Amino acid sequence: MSNHKVAILMGSASDLPSMEAATQVLDDLGIGWRMAVRSAHRTPEETVSYVRQAESDGVQVLICGAGMAAHLAGVVAAESLLPVIGVPINAAFDGMDALLATVQMPPGIPVATVAVGRAGAKNAAWLAARILSLGDSDLNTRLVAAKKTQRDNVLASDAELQARLNK
Numbered sequence: 392m393s394n395h396k397v398a399i400l401m402g403s404a405s406d407l408p409s410m411e412a413a414t415q416v417l418d419d420l421g422i423g424w425r426m427a428v429r430s431a432h433r434t435p436e437e438t439v440s441y442v443r444q445a446e447s448d449g450v451q452v453l454i455c456g457a458g459m460a461a462h463l464a465g466v467v468a469a470e471s472l473l474p475v476i477g478v479p480i481n482a483a484f485d486g487m488d489a490l491l492a493t494v495q496m497p498p499g500i501p502v503a504t505v506a507v508g509r510a511g512a513k514n515a516a517w518l519a520a521r522i523l524s525l526g527d528s529d530l531n532t533r534l535v536a537a538k539k540t541q542r543d544n545v546l547a548s549d550a551e552l553q554a555r556l557n558k
């Protein structure tokens with residue numbers, strides 16, 4: 392068993408500028424992760440064996456980012472019963488091709504699809520944290536605190552705005 396609760400896969404190293412955004416969120420929440428490049432099309436066998444190894448190492452959530460004909464999340468969801476979160480990458484057509492390929496899964500093989508690119512990678516990590524927090528009360532406490540920080544930051548930025556508008 393490793394302490395990696397989340398595995399982040401991406402179809403190409405060219406996806407890293409988007410997918411690395413997930414790692415910062417996971418680090419901030421104290422969640423162990425691993426990351427690898429595996430392609431549904433270029434390395435199908437290695438993709439499956441990576442998922443098998445992750446399962447046996449105790450990984451609980453799989454995050455998959457891919458662009459163009461983005462089949463990585465779908466292939467991983469076909470191979471594993473772990474929750475799979477798909478991040479469409481903007482490699483062409485503003486990411487619309489990857490968004491549709493990731494989100495339009497056939498019934499029975501779900502992929503929880505988040506936004507395109509870095510925003511999606513961040514939310515993939517936040518969603519993974521929520522899933523993991525169901526069985527981890529300490530993580531749940533950290534998520535409650537993080538949510539309060541987000542609220543406080545918005546209210547503080549509004550207070551600054553109001554101060555500027557009223558000068």
Ligand code: RP5
Binds near residue numbers: 401402403405456482
């Ligand atoms: C997809 O094709 C990858 O996920 C990447 O977003 C896109 C282009 O890959 P590269 O040609 O940059 O390796 O499989």
